[in-house]
Amino acid sequence: xxxxxxxxxxxxxxxxxxxxNGLRRSAAVPARRLLSDFLRxxxxxxxxHVGCEHGVCGACTVLVDGQPMRSCLMFAVTAQDHxxxxxxxxxxxxxxxxAPTGESMNPVQQAFAECHGLQCGxxxxxxxxxxxxxxxxxxxxxxxxxxxxxxxxxxxxxxYQNIVKSVLRAAEIKAERAERAEGESGDSGESGDSGExxx
Numbered sequence: 001x002x003x004x005x006x007x008x009x010x011x012x013x014x015x016x017x018x019x020x021n022g023l024r025r026s027a028a029v030p031a032r033r034l035l036s037d038f039l040r041x042x043x044x045x046x047x048x049h050v051g052c053e054h055g056v057c058g059a060c061t062v063l064v065d066g067q068p069m070r071s072c073l074m075f076a077v078t079a080q081d082h083x084x085x086x087x088x089x090x091x092x093x094x095x096x097x098x099a100p101t102g103e104s105m106n107p108v109q110q111a112f113a114e115c116h117g118l119q120c121g122x123x124x125x126x127x128x129x130x131x132x133x134x135x136x137x138x139x140x141x142x143x144x145x146x147x148x149x150x151x152x153x154x155x156x157x158x159x160y161q162n163i164v165k166s167v168l169r170a171a172e173i174k175a176e177r178a179e180r181a182e183g184e185s186g187d188s189g190e191s192g193d194s195g196e197x198x199x
Contacts, residue, residue, distance in 0.1 A: 018079045020045065021089030029076050035069075036060045038076035039086060047087040047125050051154075058153030061126035062086050068133045087125035090132060095177060107173035108132045108166070117166030119157035126153050131167050140171055 013028040020043060027042035036053075039045045039062070048071055051059035055070040062071045063085035090096065091104045099105045099113065108131045111117065118124040127150060134141070134149040141149065146167035147160070155163060 014077050016076050016080055018076075018081070019083045021085060021092065027076075031075065031077055033076045034072055035062070035074040035076045035079050035084075036071035038079070039071060039084070042076075045086050045088055049122055049125055051122070056154070057123065058126040058130065059123050061129045061153065063129050063133055066133060066136065068130045085129065085132075087128050090128055093132075095174065097177060106132060107177060108135065108170040110173055111166040111170035112163075115162050115166040115169050117158065117163045123153060123155045123157075127155070127163060131170060134167075135171055135174055139174060141167060143168065 011030045014031055015026060015028050016038065017024060017026040019025070020039070025043050027038065029038055029042060033042070036048055036050050039048045040050070048062055049059040050072055051057035053072045055073040058070065060071040061068050063069070064074070064079065064082050066083075066085075085093070090106045090109055093106045096104045096106045097110075099110045101113065105113065108128050112124065112128065117127070130150065130153055138145060138149070143164060146164045149167060150160065150163055
């Protein structure tokens with residue numbers, strides 16, 4: 001991370017390089033630039049929403065090295081050399097598939113669409129990233145565990161019932177995709193063996 005001084009202000013700028021959604025990205029920012037502002041304004045990834053700016057609502061949640069973090073509470077300079085996943089990156093995650101709508105979605109995105117887990121959508125990016133990380137740790141949650149997992153994110157529209165359903169459905173979709181992938185790898189192994197016999 002190098003330092004430069006902005007011509008328009010006397011503020012020292014720091015070159016920050018992070019991996020965002022699998023791509024190396026850099027920008028020169030002041031030390032006080034929040035990660036949420038860095039993502040939205042410097043990298044133009046506006047899927048991360050800023051709600052309370054106090055770390056309470058969860059709308060700005062992103063994954064930092066796979067762990068959910070409130071991007072409004074983290075300085076961009078502290079993200080140097082870390083891997084960040086925003087809501088935009090979920091559709092290109094290894095477990096993303098083309099959904100019936102024709103769009104690429106990870107299991108959580110697909111479940112939220114199927115179960116109507118959103119209304120206005122402002123809080124949705126934070127829920128999607130939070131739930132994605134949660135299902136990595138607990139792939140088969142109960143309804144009560146799902147409710148606990150989302151308790152740090154606020155939603156003013158839904159009453160949370162469909163969000164809890166979405167968490168449970170996402171776990172099902174994730175398991176279905178893993179089972180399907182396992183079956184396909186078994187099939188390709190068999191066809192590979194038969195190909196070797198013919199050769």
